[in-house]
Amino acid sequence: MKKPFLFKPVMALVLLFGVQKVSAQQNVGDLFKSGPADATKLVNAYFDPLYKGLGVGLTDGWSNTAKSKGLLKFDVRFSVSGAFVPQASRSYDVNALGLSNIKPAVGASSIGPTAFGNDEVGGRMQIYTSNGLPTTTFFNLPKGLGFHIVPSAQIQATLGLPKNIDVTLRAMPKVKLGSDLGSLSMIGFGAKIELLPLFMSGTAEKLVPVDIAIAGGFTQYRYDLPLNINNSTGSNQHIDAKFNGVNFDAIVSKKILFFTPFASVGYQTSNTNLKALGTYSFDTGNGSSVNYTDPISVKQTDIDGARASLGFQLKFGFFKFYGSYTAAKYSMVNAGIGLGIGQ
Template identity: 80%
Template sequence: MKKFYAARPLLGLLFVFSVGTVKAQQDVGDLFVSGPADATKLVNAYFDPLYKGLGVGLSDGWNNTARSKGLFKFDVRVSASAAFVPQSARSYDVNALGLSNIKPAAGSSSIGPTAFGADEEGGRMQVYTSSGVPTGKFFNLPQGVGFHVVPSAQIQATLGLPKNIDVSLRAMPKIKLGSDLGSLSMIGFGAKVELLPLFMGNSERLVPVDIAIAGGYTQYKYNLPLNIDNTANSDQRIDAKFSGVNFDAIVSKKIMFFTPFASVGYQTSKTDLKALGTYSFATSATTSATYTDPIAVKQTDVDGLRGSIGFQLKFGFFKFYGSYTAAKYSMVNAGIGLGIGQ
């Protein structure tokens, strides 16, 4: 079976931090034959849980305690999140997408799995011309990966500054994942302010907990050169940006080496994905179509409140983290850290 080339780059990004082999999928050329508008709608429907799952994961794992670090104290942490795809987001109905030139073939289902749906092909589709004439082209909706968790990862360094402020950096230089998976980079910035010392100074605290406000911004960039049925069109590529912003109020209580915490906040995430270049396809035995920059996705995927509970364990220089977050997609986060100070 031909591979679904639109799926490979995004799933490649996903599996940098996880497991598995990208499933063989239907050639994206079959989608382009129907025109960029229909192709964009199908790509959006198929990858919707990836957009949302990665969106909530981007802003996860910034803080596991409200207490700020001492001046110039620091730590480095690596953590991973898993966002759970609900049942309603594991499939889609092409009849609900408003497609112009694609319809289910006679006697075929209109349902297809999303990227995190069942590991089986969806219904068989037939492609029509803009005037409603069948082109003779058929394809099956692409299959899912067979599991329902969207993973993401965070690599973060945090430094304590004056006035009970922490600043954090998330960074990964551009790395090449191989000729089939393109390149990936990450950048992010965050800050946290512990509130009670601002009002109570260093005197004995009347409130037996730590309280802070925090915020962060994270962005993944992904690029993949393509060569889809067009060896002469070397400008084909996928350019994608996934960005997330969060603001949180945090309360925690240190009990020896154990620090439980809870937080409430707001998060938003956006996807900006483009299939760029020139793509030419045969639409019949005697006709062809050429599309330039055929797919453009620019949208807000997550925009709402979230709540988290979790803990930090500290043993000397080593720290262990864990948390659960209720948001657009619920998720868990776990990680380890190494550093000096709280």
């Protein structure tokens, strides 16, 4: 029989984005009981909408106008996004995961809610030996959060350069979320080039009623969570997670006094690289114990496809307000505020 691996702390990934207020070291061992391979598949299935929703959020909110900033003009902005989890991503079927030693208990459902699924306990599972014999170990698939929107945030500063180019930096230094919640940091960079001034003289450019630009960006969230699961000195238990997003967009906009509507089409991709690192020791229940080293690894592309956005910018003196809607694999909305000088 494969010895049970109790994977407790991954629920913290939900908390770190402000989704629910529970302890990151909360014991979810009763919810995930399997060998490392099965635990990875269950974690992957449960958090799939988090990966995808966060992925589209990483690529969102870069620009709300095609007009580039004037030389050395700048602004800083803060915005938040919410990705809508589709119905098909609110639950999963363990029978479709290819698990080795977990099956639904007799008469139980094989369906469980994902992290952003319904707030109800999933099907009752039973652990089996490597020979296919049932054991007396049972657990229920974990509850969802009861709502279906994945939040993310963007903090950025933009500076105008020569040749109708502006560059944007996204950054957040490592922030400790609490003694049990680990730390979170963000880094990203992007650029936008306004096209018409490159190909037209000033007079000819004025004959075109809109501004047109191309833009791209990269954003990374990094999360680290120290763990203490049946810990011993030198075990170095922790979660190390990276979430990356890349986007390219073509943007068209039109300034009308203080109001600038825009539309864009583009491509986005995102990936997750999450590991549970360190040495973990568990009692097998028969007087012995089993050790696992670096037992969980998730490395995958979550989002890879086209997107289209509609939105606006409102400018009142130094202050700006933004809003947009993006149609993609996970549709989303974005809203934010900014402060700056110049267009």
